[in-house]
Structure formats: structure tokens, C-alpha cells
Amino acid sequence: MADFGGYTRLIAPARIGIGPAELKATLGYLHDIRTSVLIREQPVFLDMRHCEHISPAGCIMLAAEVDRCNTLKTNHVNGQYPLMDRPRATMAQFGFHEALKFNRPRASRARRPAIRIHSGPKAPVDQGPSIQSTSSMADDLFGDSGFGGKVGIAISEAMENVQSHAFDLSFPEDPYCLRGRWWMAGLINRERKEASFYVLDHGPGIPIVASKKWSHILQDYWNSAEASYKPRGAPEDRDVLNAVALARKSGVDTGSHGRGFKTMIDLIDQWSESGSVQVVSGSARFSLNRPRKGAESRARCYRLVNPFPGTLISWKIAAPRHIAAEV
Amino acid sequence: MEHINIEVARDFTSTPFGRYKGDFCAVRLREDFIAPALRKAERVTVDLTGTHGVAPSYLQEAFGGLVETNRFTVDDLVQRLEIVCATDASRADEAWAEIRTAGARQKTLEHAQA
Numbered sequence: 001m002a003d004f005g006g007y008t009r010l011i012a013p014a015r016i017g018i019g020p021a022e023l024k025a026t027l028g029y030l031h032d033i034r035t036s037v038l039i040r041e042q043p044v045f046l047d048m049r050h051c052e053h054i055s056p057a058g059c060i061m062l063a064a065e066v067d068r069c070n071t072l073k074t075n076h077v078n079g080q081y082p083l084m085d086r087p088r089a090t091m092a093q094f095g096f097h098e099a100l101k102f103n104r105p106r107a108s109r110a111r112r113p114a115i116r117i118h119s120g121p122k123a124p125v126d127q128g129p130s131i132q133s134t135s136s137m138a139d140d141l142f143g144d145s146g147f148g149g150k151v152g153i154a155i156s157e158a159m160e161n162v163q164s165h166a167f168d169l170s171f172p173e174d175p176y177c178l179r180g181r182w183w184m185a186g187l188i189n190r191e192r193k194e195a196s197f198y199v200l201d202h203g204p205g206i207p208i209v210a211s212k213k214w215s216h217i218l219q220d221y222w223n224s225a226e227a228s229y230k231p232r233g234a235p236e237d238r239d240v241l242n243a244v245a246l247a248r249k250s251g252v253d254t255g256s257h258g259r260g261f262k263t264m265i266d267l268i269d270q271w272s273e274s275g276s277v278q279v280v281s282g283s284a285r286f287s288l289n290r291p292r293k294g295a296e297s298r299a300r301c302y303r304l305v306n307p308f309p310g311t312l313i314s315w316k317i318a319a320p321r322h323i324a325a326e327v
Numbered sequence: 328m329e330h331i332n333i334e335v336a337r338d339f340t341s342t343p344f345g346r347y348k349g350d351f352c353a354v355r356l357r358e359d360f361i362a363p364a365l366r367k368a369e370r371v372t373v374d375l376t377g378t379h380g381v382a383p384s385y386l387q388e389a390f391g392g393l394v395e396t397n398r399f400t401v402d403d404l405v406q407r408l409e410i411v412c413a414t415d416a417s418r419a420d421e422a423w424a425e426i427r428t429a430g431a432r433q434k435t436l437e438h439a440q441a
Contacts, residue, residue, distance in 0.1 A: 128340060128341075128342025128343060128344035128345075128351055128379075128380070129342050131342065131344060131379075131380050132341075132342045132379045132380060146415065149379070149380075149414075149415055152379055152380035153380055153381065153382055153383070155380065156344060156380035156381070156382040156385070157382040157383060157384060159344070160344070160345065160346055160382050160384050160385070163345060163346070163348065164346060164347070255432075259382070259383045259384050259387075260384075263382075263383060
């Protein structure tokens, strides 16, 4: 960090993403941006020249963080794109510059079709058509087996959660909480018949919402045979996030809650060749991964050093074997 | 015997979204179309053919809400309501599952209050 013409220069990590090796540095960088702008009210210059890799999830998180800061403190974030072509191409491919009204990064052509970052300034009340255009990419990728339709349903449920939780006004104001802002992006890999989707909101976050609104469901889950442990004392964010993700799947009566996770997890477990879902929310990261068909899916949840005020859901699915074989 | 046919994609939207909010949310489908039709006609068909991305929570609100909010009984709905979806029959099954789940929840609630 250094003074840079009135801006505080923040040097980006070499890799920006949500993989286990990248997440700590990425969230640390976002934390530095947020606290500089929103707490110290200091304009920042994002020096990304030496960034070597930015994943789609990293791209949407960074775009959303810059948007959060520039919305709450006008024109407080500026920066410089990476020198390397590959991360610049990723940012251009996802429309990072369009989402933030920045200059377009100079980059070679994108290799894969991407669903460019959509964002909304208000409750996503009429998102049906935009969700359909997003899920139609999945239809094209997976053919007419019905799998594409199931993907569309899962995206719709995830966005429904964004609407009901991120725009919930029953929580006290948080300086970082940017109500009524949602983000969505995606990526299609035709060679591997894989699709990835990313949904992000700047609401209070799943652990806070669930602790307040789901307390009896959380207790039911922790008291059930399906829970691998019961938290001692006050539950941490990782305890809550893990329970929210797995309660409905475990058969606990969650009423109208938890459908988004179950829809995504069911598609991975029952239909797709392989897949994963990762959630970063509050001070916790949840991941469920099934590397190949026939393998058991494995869920993990752990504590984050730098919290993320909001929720990011990253969901990757590969076509069922019979579709993949048609490639 | 009056029969009302609601083609959701034609009469409402092909891209339903939102549980409570929005022009094409589940509450609007239920309150402006399905519940009034059930009050007026002896038989009602809700046709979901051609709709895209109808989320489970949408089905819960639009169909389960008939029991939990509008107080139709499951038996009454079984007699008078038909749900079809030529493009994905599982959507109709899921809508009925939501109605039955809502009915079971309603019974449990009434039992607890008795």
C-alpha cells in the first residue's frame, strides 16, 4: 500500500479467485479496498499490473466490490488492468468494464462463451427474461434432454434467494450492506460440456439471515442424526452456513427455506457427471464437490480470516454422461 | 359446468419469476388468476406448458399457497384443479407435491392449535 497521487495504491494479489489457495488473499484484497474507501474514506487505486490470474468468480467479486465502494463513495475507486493478456481477457470477457463503466481492457479474443456480468440497481423483480437468456445458454450446451431446463430452474431458485434475502429490510443497517444490488455471470465450456454460474449479492449474508430467521431449523438439523457435530456455545458462521446448505438435503423440515441449495446439490448428486457448489458468505466458506459420477459428494465448511459482507454462490455442473458422450 | 383454462405462458408470462415481488411473481399468479378461477368455476386447468425456469419456491407459493393462504382444501383441489405441463410433466407433479405438503403442514398446525 502506498500513496499514489492522492489515491492509496493497493497492489492486487497475483491470483484472484475463490480456490482454496487464492481465497484468503482475494478476500484480504477486497477487505483492504472496502475499509480504505468506506471506513477511512480514502480513494484507492487498484494496481493490478502484476495480477497473473483472475477467475470468473474473482472477476464478479472484484466488480461487485468496486461497485459497492463507488456507489457508497462516488469515484473513490480507480485502477489499472493487469499487464498479462490472460487476466485482461477474462475481465473483458465478463464485461467487467461495462458493469463499472470503465475503459475496456485491451485483450485478445475470449476463448469461451461467457454470460457477461449482469447487475441490477433494485430488487430483481422482473428477472424472468434475463434468467431465461442465461439458462438458454445451458439449454444450448446440454441439448434438449431436460437437463438444461433443470439448470434454468436452479438458477431461478438462486436468484429468488437473492431477492428474498438480499433485499430483506428487517436487518439493521450495516455500513457494508448495499441493499438492492445483485450480480450474476456464467461461463460455458463446450469442450468439457460444463457450465458455471455465479450469483452475488451484498445483503447481510446467509449466516446473519439464517441465525435470525431459521434458528429452530438450525437446532433441528444439529439435533438430527445427519449432523456430523453440534456446535458448542454460540454457533459460528461456518456452523450456520453448513447447516443451511445441508439441512433440507438431510430431510429436516425446513419449510420454505433451503430450496436453492437443495436444487443445486440435487442436480450435482443425481443428474450431472460431476459438479461443485461453493458459497462464500460472512466469515464462512462452504463447498460441496463431486469429482465424478459414482463418487460421493463431499461437503466442507470452514472459517474465513477475512469475512465477505454478502453472499457469493459459485456453481459448476458437467453434463450427464450420455450428453457428454455426444461431443 | 364452467371450466376455466389458464395458459400461464399465454395469459401471464412465459418467464415467471419472484415469489412475492414483481409483475410476474407467484403471489400474482395465485391471487389474480388461479384463486379467482377456483372461486368462480367448477373446474380449473392451469397449463404451465412453455414456461421457463419455474423455481420450486415459485410452485410452492403459487400452488401450496392455495391451501396455506387461500384456504382451499387438498381434497377440493384434487377434485377441481388440473395442472398440466406438456414440456416438462415433472413440474405438474412438483406443483401437486407442494399442494400436498401445504395440506400436511396445515393439518399439523391445526392439530397443534386444537
